Amino acid sequence: MKKEYKACKICKRLTPENICPVHGEEKAKEDWFGFLIINNINSTIANKANVSEPGIYAIKVRS
Ligand SMILES: [Zn+2]
Numbered sequence: 001m002k003k004e005y006k007a008c009k010i011c012k013r014l015t016p017e018n019i020c021p022v023h024g025e026e027k028a029k030e031d032w033f034g035f036l037i038i039n040n041i042n043s044t045i046a047n048k049a050n051v052s053e054p055g056i057y058a059i060k061v062r063s
Pocket residue numbers: 008009010011012013020021022023
């Protein structure tokens with residue numbers, strides 16, 4: 001994962017954009033660690049990460 005990706009500090013979604021597509025007004029942060037690829041939102045890991053849509057999510061985002 002390249003570091004041009006930014007993570008939303010609310011939903012932790014990783015995006016190449018400067019803002020989260022869901023939380024538009026919140027700036028996405030460059031300061032994040034690790035990532036999860038969620039393909040199946042019914043999986044245990046998606047549940048643990050509290051994710052409701054498939055996608056790529058940061059494990060940790062510094063605020
Ligand atoms: Zn978001």
